[in-house]
Every structure is written in C-alpha cells, then in structure tokens.
Amino acid sequence: MYACIDLGSNSFHLLIARWHEGSYDIVERFSEKVQLGEGLVAGGMITPAAFERGLSCLDTFAKALARYPIEHCWAVGTNALRTAANAEQFLARARKKGFVIDVVPGLDEAALVYAGVISALPSDDVSRLIIDIGGGSTELVVGAGQHRLQSHSMAIGCISWRDLWFSDLPQSEAALSQRLDDAAEASAGIFAGVAGELATTPWQEAYASSGTAKMLSAVCAYKSQAQRTTPGVSLASLQALKTDVMRTVLEPGYSLPGLKNGRRELILPGWAVLNGFMTACQVSELQFSPSALREGMLHYLAQASIRGESPLHVLRAQ
Known part of the structure; x- marks a missing residue:
C-alpha cells in the first residue's frame, strides 16, 4: 500500500491507496485545514499557532497510517516550507514524529500537479493548460499527454x-468593491x-x-442553477459572482450556495486570484479537476x- 502526504500552505492532505497493474484504488483520504502559510507574508515565518496546528495534524496522520500496512510513503512540503525562515525547525520536529519531508521547488510541484490532473483524463495528446492555486503559490503547466511543454x-496563493x-475588510460596499478590484x-x-509565454504554446x-x-466551481454551479456535466468556471460566471462574494462579508448571515463554511474566509482572495489569472491569460473557461498533486505523487x-529509486529522482528524470 502507498501513502502520499501533501503539506500545503493551506491544507495538509493524506492519501492512502492500493496500486495494482498501473492503476490505483483510493482507500482513504484525509484533509485538514492547517494554514501553515498564515502570516507568512508579513512575518516571513510559520507562526507559533500554525506550527502547532501542523504538528497536531501530523499526529492525526500517524494514527491513520498505523491502521494500514503501508509499504511506501512519501511526504512533500510546498510553498510555506520553501519560504519560511523557520521551516527547518518544523521539518526537524516532523522527523522526530517519523515524517521525513521532501520540500520541493515550485517547478517540481507543477510537475506533480500535472501528473495528477492528467491521470484522470484520457490518454491522448490533447494540449492542456493546468492551473493549481494553492495557499502560497500557483503552479501553471502546459502539456500534451505525458509531455510538459x-x-x-x-x-x-489564496492564503498569501x-x-x-x-486582513482588514472594508465594511462599506464601495470600499470592498474597490478592494476586490485592486486585488484582482x-x-x-x-x-x-x-x-x-503561455500563449506561445496553444x-x-x-x-x-x-481547493x-x-x-x-461549486459556487458557479449553484449560481447558474445548473449542474454542469463538466464542473468548472467561466470568466463571465466568475465576474458575475462579485456581488455575491461581497455579500459574504457585508452580510454575516448570508450563506452563499455552494460555499462551505470552512472556505468562507478564502472566497474573496480566491475570486481575486482566479479572476486575475483568467483575465491576464485570456482564459474564458476552466474545467475543474478533482485530481491534483496527491495523485501525481502517487504516480x-x-x-x-518498482525501480527501487526515490520518487524525486524519478520525477526529475522525466
């Protein structure tokens, strides 16, 4: 059995799977909102509270892993552990708990995301643009089949x-609208x-x-009153959400259909980041991929x- 641990700037994830003859069956998925990257923009360090949340989550993961005969385990750290001045202290504490974490550069992270996304798509040479907005960084890949172009x-990212x-939300509609526009x-x-550069590879x-x-994607689906056969986001539908997004701040009792309470604080920055990307790169529509970095790690x-090598070596050899 295999276990993949993704220590992101917003959430920590654990995926446990069985691999057989080129395909896998997911046995368990665990996810916890740790927000390791909270405050990193201002202070340059993992805050004490985020540090303890991260370690506590690893304790939870250790209990989950103990329930299975795990043969191969890989833990990867991304932006927060790439950039925080006290990342090594966190990694050292994690090692004492039995977790050896590979902190990967952004381009390795992009490769893992790409492998995860295409693992759930047809095996063909269709050229695809992949975007993964994380807590502290956003990865972009254009590829065709197994080839990253x-x-x-x-x-x-949504946390940064x-x-x-x-961090300080305006309480007037006009000021909040301007803040959203400025962020986008x-x-x-x-x-x-x-x-x-992206445009050179159609x-x-x-x-x-x-996340x-x-x-x-979920909010847009509810807003359009239609369950799309391919869940995703169009630039037009995203921009039409602006008033509803602002209502989540201006009206504390307002419940935006499709938005989970645990993601409420990230709806404004998420909207601004994705809107900015789609506008700048002239992307009119995106499909949502439920497969991402963890599935790429598993690959x-x-x-x-099989090769008796480290997964990082295999990743960088391709």
Missing part, C-alpha cells in the same frame, strides 16, 4: 492574497508576466485543480517503488 510557479489584501488587478499583473483544454478551483511513488 512549459511550467511556471508563481508567488501568489488573503493576508495581503483582506494585482493578481492579473503577476500572471501577465507569463501570459505571453492549448485545447484548460483545467483547474485544488480554490473546487470552491469557485511517481509507484514508479519509484
């Missing part, structure tokens, strides 16, 4: 954007830096993975176990 890791733009414009400015389909995309972990 270009990859990018951008220093923007929340802390930067929405700043997001577009970041993605404009790669828009030209794609036929676009997919978005992970922000899942959240906005490389399975190959590594």
Whole structure:
C-alpha cells in the first residue's frame, strides 16, 4: 500500500491507496485545514499557532497510517516550507514524529500537479493548460499527454492574497468593491508576466485543480442553477459572482450556495486570484479537476517503488 502526504500552505492532505497493474484504488483520504502559510507574508515565518496546528495534524496522520500496512510513503512540503525562515525547525520536529519531508521547488510541484490532473483524463495528446492555486503559490503547466511543454510557479496563493489584501475588510460596499478590484488587478499583473509565454504554446483544454478551483466551481454551479456535466468556471460566471462574494462579508448571515463554511474566509482572495489569472491569460473557461498533486505523487511513488529509486529522482528524470 502507498501513502502520499501533501503539506500545503493551506491544507495538509493524506492519501492512502492500493496500486495494482498501473492503476490505483483510493482507500482513504484525509484533509485538514492547517494554514501553515498564515502570516507568512508579513512575518516571513510559520507562526507559533500554525506550527502547532501542523504538528497536531501530523499526529492525526500517524494514527491513520498505523491502521494500514503501508509499504511506501512519501511526504512533500510546498510553498510555506520553501519560504519560511523557520521551516527547518518544523521539518526537524516532523522527523522526530517519523515524517521525513521532501520540500520541493515550485517547478517540481507543477510537475506533480500535472501528473495528477492528467491521470484522470484520457490518454491522448490533447494540449492542456493546468492551473493549481494553492495557499502560497500557483503552479501553471502546459502539456500534451505525458509531455510538459512549459511550467511556471508563481508567488501568489489564496492564503498569501488573503493576508495581503483582506486582513482588514472594508465594511462599506464601495470600499470592498474597490478592494476586490485592486486585488484582482494585482493578481492579473503577476500572471501577465507569463501570459505571453503561455500563449506561445496553444492549448485545447484548460483545467483547474485544488481547493480554490473546487470552491469557485461549486459556487458557479449553484449560481447558474445548473449542474454542469463538466464542473468548472467561466470568466463571465466568475465576474458575475462579485456581488455575491461581497455579500459574504457585508452580510454575516448570508450563506452563499455552494460555499462551505470552512472556505468562507478564502472566497474573496480566491475570486481575486482566479479572476486575475483568467483575465491576464485570456482564459474564458476552466474545467475543474478533482485530481491534483496527491495523485501525481502517487504516480511517481509507484514508479519509484518498482525501480527501487526515490520518487524525486524519478520525477526529475522525466
């Protein structure tokens, strides 16, 4: 059995699976909102509260892992553990609990995301644009089949954007509207830096993975009063959500259909980041991919176990 642990800037995830003859069966999935990247923009460090939340989550994961005969386990850390000044202290505490964590660069993270997304798609050579908005960074890949044609890791995510733009929320509609517009414009400015390069590799389909995309896809589906056969987000539907997004702040009792309470604080920054990306890169529609980094980790972990190599070595050899 295989276990993949994804220590993200917003959530920690654990995936346990059986791999057999090139395919896998998911046995368990665990996810906990740790927000390891909380306050990182301002202080440059994992805060004491986030530090303890992360360690507590690892204790929960250890209990889950103990229930299964795990043969191969891989733990990966992403943006918060790449950038925090006290990341090594966290990694050392994790090692004492039995978790050896590979902190991967953004481009390795992008490769894992791409492998995860295409694992759930037809085996063909259709060119696809993949975006994964995390808590502290956003990964972009254009690829065809197993081939990544270009990859990018951008220093923007839903937690960092929340802390930067929405830590003190305006209470007037006009001021909040301006704040959202400013945050979306700043997001577009970041993605404009790669828009030209992305355009040199045309794609036929676009997919978005992970929590922000899942959240906005669900809200758009409810808003349109239709369950789409391919869940996703159009730029038009996203921009039409602006008033509803602001109501989550201006009217505390307002419940936005499709939005889970645990994601409520991330609806504004998530909206701004995705809106900025789609505007800057002229993406009119995205499909949501339920497969993401964890499934990509599983793909490389399975190959590594067969070859007797480390999953990072296998990943970087391709």
